[in-house]
Every structure is written in structure tokens, then in C-alpha cells.
Amino acid sequence: MLETTHVLTALAIAKNISNPFLAFGAGLVSHFVLDAIPHYDFQGKILKQEYYNEEKGGDFGKKEFSRTGKIVIFSDLTVSLVIFLYLSLSGRIWPNFPDLISFAFFLFDNLHLAAGVLGGVLPDLANLVCIKTGFCQPKWFFKFHKKIQIVKIGIVPGLIFQIALAIFSLYYFMR
Numbered sequence: 001m002l003e004t005t006h007v008l009t010a011l012a013i014a015k016n017i018s019n020p021f022l023a024f025g026a027g028l029v030s031h032f033v034l035d036a037i038p039h040y041d042f043q044g045k046i047l048k049q050e051y052y053n054e055e056k057g058g059d060f061g062k063k064e065f066s067r068t069g070k071i072v073i074f075s076d077l078t079v080s081l082v083i084f085l086y087l088s089l090s091g092r093i094w095p096n097f098p099d100l101i102s103f104a105f106f107l108f109d110n111l112h113l114a115a116g117v118l119g120g121v122l123p124d125l126a127n128l129v130c131i132k133t134g135f136c137q138p139k140w141f142f143k144f145h146k147k148i149q150i151v152k153i154g155i156v157p158g159l160i161f162q163i164a165l166a167i168f169s170l171y172y173f174m175r
């Protein structure tokens with residue numbers, strides 16, 4: 001599933017969980033639950049094609065992103081950044097934008113939000129580290145993360161669902 005959806009869902013969930021550790025756990029669980037829902041996230045196109053053809057492609061280790069993969073990741077992060085700016089400018093997560101101290105204080109007072117988002121993106125963050133550096137431990141974590149997302153659906157229903165969930169989560173977080 002795309003990162004923007006993971007981030008916004010985790011934010012919406014963390015909103016009502018004041019304990020940062022619980023919020024982190026809930027974010028992490030939400031990641032796996034979302035990944036298990038049939039979705040479309042350009043899987044099979046993110047890495048260079050050789051990794052999908054050769055047998056070694058099944059192993060976890062250092063790999064290279066394809067051009068499509070880079071575009072998808074860049075677009076996904078850009079959308080997340082735009083939403084971050086929107087939440088900041090609206091004062092929802094950054095009271096005195098662009099005063100850094102006010103943001104630091106907000107984070108300190110709302111550690112559960114940061115912890116929830118961290119939990120929500122952790123599995124994909126670990127994947128990124130694995131692909132870039134070859135450090136892919138513990139193996140069971142990566143196997144589990146890969147195994148739960150077998151069911152794929154078409155690009156249109158797969159993306160519409162994610163966009164709808166992202167918008168709903170953003171709306172829920174804002175109100």
C-alpha cells in the first residue's frame with residue numbers, strides 16, 4: 001500500500017491513543033492490516049525487472065529501483081509532503097508555522113502522533129533500508145510483510161480505495 005495512505009491512517013488512529021507506545025503498536029498493526037487488504041501499489045514494477053525474473057529476486061537483499069519505482073516513490077512522498085504542509089499551515093500540527101520551536105513543542109506534547117506515524121511506516125522504512133543497504137533483519141519480519149500482500153487488484157479500484165481511505169483519515173484527523 002502507498003505511504004500516504006499508511007501515514008494518514010496511522011495519524012487518524014493515533015489521534016485517540018494518548019500513550020505513544022500504544023499508538024506506535026496500533027500504527028504498526030494498521031500497516032499490516034492495510035497491506036493485507038487487496039490493493040494496488042505498483043508491485044512488480046518498483047524494482048528493476050531482473051529482480052522479478054531471476055530466482056534471486058525472491059531473496060531479500062540490496063536491489064535497485066526501476067524508473068517507475070522511483071517515480072512512484074517520489075510522487076507518494078510529494079503527496080505526503082503537501083499534506084504535511086497543509087496540516088502545518090492550517091495550524092493542526094504546527095501551531096506557529098514556520099516557527100520551528102512551536103513545532104518541536106507540539107511534537108513533544110503529541111508524541112503519540114509521531115509514534116503512530118512511525119509505526120505506520122516502519123515496515124516500508126525497513127524495506128527501504130533493506131533494498132538500499134542489504135541489511136534485511138530479522139528475516140521473518142520481511143517474509144511476513146511480503147506474504148500478507150499476495151492479493152492484488154486492478155489499478156483503478158486499487159487506487160480509488162486507497163485515495164478514499166486517505167481522504168477519510170485526513171478528514172477524521174482534522175475534525
Ligand SMILES: [Zn+2]
Nearest residue numbers: 001035123124
Ligand atoms: Zn507495507
